[in-house]
Amino acid sequence: MTESVTTATELPRSDRARATRTLTVTGLNHALHDGYTDVIYVLLPVWQTEFALSYGLLALLRGLYAGAMAGLQIPVGRIAERVDGKIILIAGTALSALGYLFAGFSGGIVGLGLALALSGAGSSTQHPIASAAVSRAYGKAARGPLGIYNFTGDLGKAAIPALTSILLVIMTWRHTLLLLALAGLLVAACIVVWMPAVGRGAAGKTVAASHREGAGGGGFPWLLAIGILDTAVRMGFLTFLPFLLRDKGASLPTNGFALALVFIGGAAGKFTCGWLGERVGTLRTVLITEGGTAALIVAVLALPLVPAIVLLPLLGVMLNGTSSVLYGTVPELTPPHRTERAFAVFYTGTIGSGAVAPVLYGVLGDALGPSLATAATAVTALAICPLAIVLARHLADGPATA
Missing domain, CATH: 1.20.1250.20 (MFS general substrate transporter like domains)
Incomplete structure (x- = not known):
């Protein structure tokens, strides 16, 4: 940079x-x-x-x-x-x-x-x-x-x-x-x-709420698309996680403990990844979190119960970490006098994705089974990576200024 x-x-x-x-x-x-x-x-x-x-x-x-x-x-x-x-x-x-x-x-x-x-x-x-x-x-x-x-x-x-x-x-x-x-x-x-x-x-x-002066515009739709897909990955995976763990032999209390581990990791991810994005840039952070999400979802699918549960806090960090980076990037792509409107559009898209995605993945789960439907969430996470590369061209910390 x-x-x-x-x-x-x-x-x-x-x-x-x-x-x-x-x-x-x-x-x-x-x-x-x-x-x-x-x-x-x-x-x-x-x-x-x-x-x-x-x-x-x-x-x-x-x-x-x-x-x-x-x-x-x-x-x-x-x-x-x-x-x-x-x-x-x-x-x-x-x-x-x-x-x-x-x-x-x-x-x-x-x-x-x-x-x-x-x-x-x-x-x-x-x-x-x-x-x-x-x-x-x-x-x-x-x-x-x-x-x-x-x-x-x-x-x-x-x-x-x-x-x-x-x-x-x-x-x-x-x-x-x-x-x-x-x-x-x-x-x-x-x-x-x-x-x-x-x-x-x-x-x-x-108000200098944005440091977009001098950088090209037009990146907000890409940011919104990433936010929608990122939310879809998170909600889709959480929909199937209890069933995946049950098939590995988890009891109801174990399922509850496993979900708590994901949420604890998610809270940590929101806290830490916003700072990470400030230091290494949006592109690198999104590639780390989405690539890590895909890899860890595949690992949870493949591993036995106990090793899979051990990975869940780290998976929670990756699942939620991207969101903090995306929220922090909204002002960078928005004129200062339209910051509220941009956040409103962004949150509407992500909340809507959180409502629709479980239904879509649920239909996929009915057709292919929970394991393949969960694998589809990993594919969705990887699909975010090329979008992040396109988005980086519109950011002050993108390749042009790195």
Whole structure:
């Protein structure tokens, strides 16, 4: 590379303090919203008993939340071009908390479904606004902090469902949801008090949130394609992993332990690979993570149970590591005043891929069996590598500047 890598410590002290506050508050908010998203899995059996629901209706409840969250991110990105992102983030977090509050008071399936849709709508604000806020706060040094920001979401996915499971033992699900709603309102208050203003996207032209000056444009569609395929690999592999381990002789507790190892590795991957991308570049990092993903998937398919389980934390690092690098690259390919809109499009594509990919791989699994369908996820991972090479031509750390 012809330019030295800018780090967060090179920011002026006042800007560094503001950036740290931004990352801390958005990280807390990310943990809350991702926890809100995954806690539904803990609550579905409770609601099935309470309302005598079929599996189809349970899936619909989950879909209402996820659909509202995914479908509204692009409109939220457009609103952020006219309204300060901090205001949107406060309103969205409060709305998501109120959705769980209303769910706790719901008397039937219709009210519960509407409450979850309301909460999902509030969560639609989190990814595009918070990611853009961290990007603007750190400027050229945003890749590593964006990796930390994404890591905090995994902490929320682990902590909030686990805490909810404990609370459901000592109180009713309705009281549990009231506590979750209170936590959300407290986080909204933290944003009010401690988070610096984000500013409007349209007013961000003067903010050096991107170091794309002087580099050619047009790389965002390639980045989006990589993000969609990367998510498809992750979701497809996780769909078949329990069945692969079962066929190797794993019990249900062993399957649960194995999945935990993947998720722990995934959290570590989000934390570390954002910094790796800042230091060695997007292309090298993506080639490492996707090539490693393909190799480790093949190894898990071929090895006996115990060696396969031993590899799962490292596979989790590779599966999730690419995502942090991709999130950190979005601002580099986007004009500063359209950062929120770009993040909204990117998250909509990846979340949509996460919903569709398991279905497609499931059809493939029905036709070819779980082993060959899992092998197809490894092939998909390798297919990302040539796309990354094309993308690198549009990046400041690409071959032209290496």
